[in-house]
Amino acid sequence: MTRSSSSAKAAKRSDKHLDAAEIADAAITAALVVALLATGRLLAAGSIFQVIASFVVAVLAARRRTRAVVIATAAAAAIAIILGGLGPVSQAALAGVFGWCGGQSIKRGWGLFRSIGLTLLVGWPAMAGSILFFYPAIAINKKLRTLLFENVENQADGLGNIVTSLGSLFGTVGLGFIEDATQSVANGLADIASFLIDNWILLIPATEFVYSVIYAVVIRSVAKGVLNRLDRTLVEPTFVDLSHSDNPNPLPVTVRSESLHRSGVSVTAPVDVQIVAGQHAIVEGPNGAGKSTLLDALAGIGNADAVDRPGAVGLGSVGGTARVGQRPEAQVVGTTVEEDLRWGLDQEPLDASAVLADVGLDLPSDRPTSELSGGELQRLALASALRRRPQLLLVDEVTSMLDPIEQKRINTRLNALADTAVVRTTHRDDAPPTDTRIPMERFRRDSAHHDQAEPDDLRTIVSSVNERRLVRMQGVGYTHHAGRPWEHRVLENLDLSIHRYEMIVVEGRNGSGKTTLARILAGSLTPTSGEIVAAKGLRRALAYQHVRLQLLRPTVNDEIRSLSGLPTDLTQIDPTSAKQATRAANLETSVELFGIGRLLDRRIDELSGGEQRRVLLAGLVARGVSLLVLDEPLAGLDAAGRSDLADTLDQVRLAGTSIVVVSHDVEWSPSHVDQRLVLENGSVRALP
Amino acid sequence: MSRASSFFRPVPVDSPIHRLRPETKVVSGILVSIGLVFNPAWSHVGVAAALAGAVFVMANLPVSVLPRLPALVLYGLFGGAIGAAASGDDPTVFGIGLGGLLDYLRLIVLGFVMILWAGILSWTTGLTAVGFAIRRIMRPLRHVGVPVDEIGTVVTLAVRALPLVADEIQVVNESVNTRPPPADLTGKPFREAFAFIGDTATAVVIGSHRRARDLAVAMVSRGSISAPAPNPPDFRKIDRLVLFVAIALCVAAFVLPGVPSTDPN
Numbered sequence: 001m002t003r004s005s006s007s008a009k010a011a012k013r014s015d016k017h018l019d020a021a022e023i024a025d026a027a028i029t030a031a032l033v034v035a036l037l038a039t040g041r042l043l044a045a046g047s048i049f050q051v052i053a054s055f056v057v058a059v060l061a062a063r064r065r066t067r068a069v070v071i072a073t074a075a076a077a078a079i080a081i082i083l084g085g086l087g088p089v090s091q092a093a094l095a096g097v098f099g100w101c102g103g104q105s106i107k108r109g110w111g112l113f114r115s116i117g118l119t120l121l122v123g124w125p126a127m128a129g130s131i132l133f134f135y136p137a138i139a140i141n142k143k144l145r146t147l148l149f150e151n152v153e154n155q156a157d158g159l160g161n162i163v164t165s166l167g168s169l170f171g172t173v174g175l176g177f178i179e180d181a182t183q184s185v186a187n188g189l190a191d192i193a194s195f196l197i198d199n200w201i202l203l204i205p206a207t208e209f210v211y212s213v214i215y216a217v218v219i220r221s222v223a224k225g226v227l228n229r230l231d232r233t234l235v236e237p238t239f240v241d242l243s244h245s246d247n248p249n250p251l252p253v254t255v256r257s258e259s260l261h262r263s264g265v266s267v268t269a270p271v272d273v274q275i276v277a278g279q280h281a282i283v284e285g286p287n288g289a290g291k292s293t294l295l296d297a298l299a300g301i302g303n304a305d306a307v308d309r310p311g312a313v314g315l316g317s318v319g320g321t322a323r324v325g326q327r328p329e330a331q332v333v334g335t336t337v338e339e340d341l342r343w344g345l346d347q348e349p350l351d352a353s354a355v356l357a358d359v360g361l362d363l364p365s366d367r368p369t370s371e372l373s374g375g376e377l378q379r380l381a382l383a384s385a386l387r388r389r390p391q392l393l394l395v396d397e398v399t400s401m402l403d404p405i406e407q408k409r410i411n412t413r414l415n416a417l418a419d420t421a422v423v424r425t426t427h428r429d430d431a432p433p434t435d436t437r438i439p440m441e442r443f444r445r446d447s448a449h450h451d452q453a454e455p456d457d458l459r460t461i462v463s464s465v466n467e468r469r470l471v472r473m474q475g476v477g478y479t480h481h482a483g484r485p486w487e488h489r490v491l492e493n494l495d496l497s498i499h500r501y502e503m504i505v506v507e508g509r510n511g512s513g514k515t516t517l518a519r520i521l522a523g524s525l526t527p528t529s530g531e532i533v534a535a536k537g538l539r540r541a542l543a544y545q546h547v548r549l550q551l552l553r554p555t556v557n558d559e560i561r562s563l564s565g566l567p568t569d570l571t572q573i574d575p576t577s578a579k580q581a582t583r584a585a586n587l588e589t590s591v592e593l594f595g596i597g598r599l600l601d602r603r604i605d606e607l608s609g610g611e612q613r614r615v616l617l618a619g620l621v622a623r624g625v626s627l628l629v630l631d632e633p634l635a636g637l638d639a640a641g642r643s644d645l646a647d648t649l650d651q652v653r654l655a656g657t658s659i660v661v662v663s664h665d666v667e668w669s670p671s672h673v674d675q676r677l678v679l680e681n682g683s684v685r686a687l688p
Numbered sequence: 689m690s691r692a693s694s695f696f697r698p699v700p701v702d703s704p705i706h707r708l709r710p711e712t713k714v715v716s717g718i719l720v721s722i723g724l725v726f727n728p729a730w731s732h733v734g735v736a737a738a739l740a741g742a743v744f745v746m747a748n749l750p751v752s753v754l755p756r757l758p759a760l761v762l763y764g765l766f767g768g769a770i771g772a773a774a775s776g777d778d779p780t781v782f783g784i785g786l787g788g789l790l791d792y793l794r795l796i797v798l799g800f801v802m803i804l805w806a807g808i809l810s811w812t813t814g815l816t817a818v819g820f821a822i823r824r825i826m827r828p829l830r831h832v833g834v835p836v837d838e839i840g841t842v843v844t845l846a847v848r849a850l851p852l853v854a855d856e857i858q859v860v861n862e863s864v865n866t867r868p869p870p871a872d873l874t875g876k877p878f879r880e881a882f883a884f885i886g887d888t889a890t891a892v893v894i895g896s897h898r899r900a901r902d903l904a905v906a907m908v909s910r911g912s913i914s915a916p917a918p919n920p921p922d923f924r925k926i927d928r929l930v931l932f933v934a935i936a937l938c939v940a941a942f943v944l945p946g947v948p949s950t951d952p953n
Contacts, residue, residue, distance in 0.1 A: 021900075021904045023841055031849040031896075032893075032896055036857070039854075039857065059893055072842060075843045079850075081714060082809060082815060086802070143729070144725060154791055225890065329852060334844070339844070342916040549863065
């Protein structure tokens with residue numbers, strides 16, 4: 001491969017500029033900092049959240065170059081303007097400075113003293129001397145200083161006056177010594193105030209000195225643990241070099257390998273695939289077969305040694321390779337429809353409405369992408385791909401969020417692409433018979449079956465609830481942002497009762513209030529109207545769609561112990577505690593019930609989605625949860641995943657726990673369902 | 689939808705303030721804030737507060753847009769007012785010294801006015817448009833070597849990711865809240881709180897870094913890791929007028945001592 005002088009220059013420049021991973025990490029860090037400062041503002045707990053924001057920057061600084069930290073901090077400070085002027089801007093800037101100090105010392109493996117030293121050297125002057133605005137304003141600007149100091153003086157005087165007048169009351173009833181004491185308290189307050197004011201030029205830096213040391217210690221101790229886990233969890237994807245995309249020549253392409261890898265781990269059975277110009281192919285197979293990994297390899301992301309193509313892959317360039325991945329919200333990068341369509345194609349003239357109409361969308365081009373539904377995001381990403389008139393188009397489950405009519409329309413559009421090689425993945429059989437089929441088998445590092453106990457062996461975990469009815473909702477309603485301009489009613493006059501051992505499925509379309517209902521049932525949201533009565537002693541829990549976010553510990557063993565309320569540190573076990581003994585026995589039963597015994601020593605991040613859900617549910621059941629609510633557990637599951645979920649839920653029922661499944665999927669029917677309900681217009685009705 | 693994301697949502701009504709260019713609103717808000725901090729005389733604070741009120745009315749915003757303060761903050765403000773009133777400074781009305789209370793009010797109003805300016809910006813503009821405005825305002829800085837393209841791309845992607853990240857924080861928060869406290873820490877509130885912060889932070893950071901990886905792959909799939917340049921601003925007469933007024937106010941704050949004069953001695 002020869003490099004033209006211009007691309008050599010580009011490569012040299014890119015040494016200095018941030019690469020894709022650095023840009024993305026910087027952006028997520030900036031978003032986190034702003035979101036944390038916003039939360040801190042809402043809860044009026046600014047300083048705690050500022051410490052967390054600093055720690056988030058420290059994680060960035062420990063993994064990336066200083067340039068990324070500076071750029072992330074600048075971006076966060078700029079966006080923070082929207083949170084309330086100059087205060088949040090300086091908070092964001094300070095989080096950047098302290099985070100950088102913490103991250104640097106972790107990166108260099110420094111001890112605590114050196115790390116405090118760096119923070120004092122850089123963070124302390126930044127905090128004391130140049131918090132972007134306020135301290136210089138106090139130091140230079142006598143007017144603001146006078147106002148602040150007068151207020152300090154007034155508070156001291158006022159408090160002193162209140163104390164002395166109380167004291168003089170005691171004086172009138174002959175308790176003169178109390179009057180004297182209050183007088184000296186008042187004098188003391190005034191002295192303290194004038195001491196503070198007289199010595200402000202020393203006291204402000206001294207306070208900040210103490211703060212800086214606290215910051216250094218806290219950031220360091222929290223960030224180190226997280227970094228260890230992060231480095232084990234996230235393996236950097238290897239990207240194609242974007243500077244070689246001038247003359248794309250991606251076809252014919254061959255992928256041949258004993259096994260494709262993802263994050264350094266084998267994820268597929270042997271692969272031998274060839275795609276030629278204009279060929280249409282379907283990659284078929286169950287979840288976990290490595291379909292997405294194969295598509296990424298074809299796109300030039302990872303597994304480069306297994307792929308053979310005549311020239312540059314030209315990912316994202318006109319006439320090259322276009323790729324649309326699986327999760328809709330992760331495929332769109334622009335903040336508005338127009339910006340997203342222009343991303344990477346800024347030189348080409350854009351007729352937004354025509355490009356959108358091509359995929360059946362009718363959206364104003366300045367619509368923020370954060371307001372789009374999953375199906376709209378999928379079609380927007382597809383529109384961007386089609387605009388590139390690619391030789392090779394790779395689409396991964398791109399119609400999963402569309403209704404049947406739209407699915408058909410998109411499939412027809414893709415089938416009609418005569419000059420483009422199209423490779424699609426699917427687990428539904430809707431491909432035209434002319435397409436090549438690329439079957440992929442389920443690939444597991446170890447056995448797929450769970451070594452479950454037979455139902456006869458199982459003891460039911462003793463529930464703490466005696467009543468038959470667990471929850472009764474009467475006339476329940478919920479309004480988001482009640483009383484604010486964004487007020488939005490999702491539930492209204494809803495009646496629902498849940499009894500022991502029941503299995504209930506609630507169906508509802510997107511936006512029908514399913515998640516709100518799930519959160520109310522699980523007790524994490526209080527209805528804005530109506531009444532909800534829970535049985536005495538009822539423990540309930542909610543399993544979110546993305547289970548991963550709910551698992552907080554590094555290993556399965558730690559996680560289920562933490563979930564079930566047992567110490568994770570084995571030395572902390574108290575053999576005399578009856579409570580702990582019961583919990584341990586429950587946990588043992590639950591581990592057996594869910595067949596996760598062989599997973600105990602594994603790390604959470606190595607598990608499949610289904611296994612992660614098993615671990616979560618096992619821990620919750622061991623904790624004595626009598627009502628379990630699952631929000632959209634079916635999303636992205638193939639037939640095998642669905643039957644696995646049905647098995648898992650059967651085990652939950654065996655433990656004596658009631659289940660409510662909330663889903664937009666109407667086709668799913670597990671073996672036992674006691675009630676099937678539809679959520680419509682804010683209320684539920686039974687299905688015949 | 690999480691509570692934090694209501695910060696970044698515009699109110700869907702139309703008004704002259706909604707139609708102003710976002711950069712006009714950002715720059716004039718900053719100018720007024722700088723003027724206020726430099727010279728917090730009653731006259732200046734009063735003018736800024738009156739102006740903010742007038743703009744709020746012009747923006748056709750309902751009063752319900754104002755967030756409710758947490759009870760703790762209200763108690764704190766009330767307590768501070770009592771302390772200040774009890775100091776009994778001049779001027780005196782009916783034998784009660786109101787000077788302390790007035791000074792206190794001035795400080796509080798100063799704070800609220802600055803927050804109100806930012807509120808009006810976000811309720812009439814929306815996060816996305818503010819993101820573009822920030823990038824346009826930064827653009828001239830490229831002549832002095834500031835990497836505005838990289839910062840701009842990071843601003844865009846951060847704005848894109850912000851609602852997703854805010855929702856993620858909420859999910860993590862709820863799941864940490866609903867899990868029983870670690871058994872070895874029950875009865876040790878300080879260590880429990882520390883473990884809580886550690887757990888939350890870890891889950892949020894790991895979840896969001898997974899998102900960052902998706903973002904990087906999505907950008908590479910578009911063949912560019914640089915956001916398209918924002919469209920050039922389309923300033924109208926009214927924008928120039930508003931900017932002129934904001935600059936005049938800022939300069940006036942520096943030049944005019946204000947009533948009553950805040951110059952000590």
